[in-house]
Amino acid sequence: MSTTESSSQFNNLETLSTHDLLAGMNSVDQTVPQAVAKALPQLEALVEATVARVGAGGRLFYIGAGTSGRLGILDASECPPTFGVPHGIVIGLIAGGDTAIRKAVENAEDDAEQAWRDLQAHAITDRDIVVGIAASGRTPYVIGGLAQARQHGLATGCIVCNAGSAVAAAAEFPVEVVTGPEFVTGSTRLKAGTAQKLVLNMLTTATFIRLGRVKGNKMVDMQLSNHKLVDRGERMLVDELGISQPEAADLLRQHGSVRAALDAYQSS
Structure with missing residues (x-):
C-alpha cells in the first residue's frame, strides 16, 4: 500500500x-x-x-x-x-x-x-x-x-x-x-x-x-494591476534609487513597470 x-x-x-x-x-x-x-x-x-x-x-x-x-x-x-x-x-x-x-x-x-x-x-x-x-x-x-x-x-x-x-x-x-x-x-x-x-x-x-525575472530580491516585472501592487512598485523604486515617493510614483506612471522605470532612471 x-x-x-x-x-x-x-x-x-x-x-x-x-x-x-x-x-x-x-x-x-x-x-x-x-x-x-x-x-x-x-x-x-x-x-x-x-x-x-x-x-x-x-x-x-x-x-x-x-x-x-x-x-x-x-x-x-x-x-x-x-x-x-x-x-x-x-x-x-x-x-x-x-x-x-x-x-x-x-x-x-x-x-x-x-x-x-x-x-x-x-x-x-x-x-x-x-x-x-x-x-x-x-x-x-x-x-x-x-x-x-x-x-x-x-x-x-x-x-x-x-x-x-x-x-x-x-x-x-x-x-x-x-x-x-x-x-x-x-x-x-x-x-x-x-x-x-x-x-x-x-x-x-x-x-x-x-531567467532574470527578479532583480536583487524584487519582483521587478510584476504586473501593476491594483493599488497594492502599484504601492509596492513605488517602494521598490524608493529603496533602489533613493528617491522620494512622489518621484517614484511619477517614474512608474511614465514607464509602466518597475524594471522599465529602473532602466530609464539609471540610463538618464
Missing part, C-alpha cells in the same frame, strides 16, 4: 475537541518541509531542465487530476502577475477540463489517453517540458500523458508523494516527496497537497529567478 493511503496515526477523530483536531493536524504538517528538503536534489534537476526549456522558448505544462491538477493550475495562473511572463508560458491542465477546477468530474483521471490529447490541443512540441502532479503516483491520466510526452521527445518531470511510483517511473526528472500517512486517512489534500504546493512554488520561482 502507498504511504499516502496508509492508516492515520490518529484515531477516533470524531471524538476529539476542536483544539485537539487542530493541534494534531499542525503536528503532522510540521513534517512536510522535512520531506521536501530530502527531495531537493531531485527538484534541482527538474528546475535546471525547466530553465533550459523555457529559456530556449519552450513552455512548462502541468498535468494532474483533482487536488493535484488544481494546484498546477493555481501555480500557472500566478506566474504572469508575479513575474510578468506572458500567459501561455506556464499552463496547467486538469483531468476533466476546466469544469473539474470547481467540481469533481468522475472517472476523468482514469483515462490514460486524455492528457496527451489535452497537450496536443496546445500544439505541444519537443521544446516544451511536461510535469505530472499526482500525490498517489498512480493516476492514469498523468502516467499516460508523461509516457506519450517522453515518447515524443519532450522533457518530463513529476511531483509525487510516494516512493517508487508508476508516475515517477514515467518521468525523466521525478521529484518524490514522501509525506507519509495523512491526518484523515487517504486525504491527500492535506500533507501531500501542502508538499506539492511548496514544490510548485520552488519550481517556478527558482526558474524565473534564473
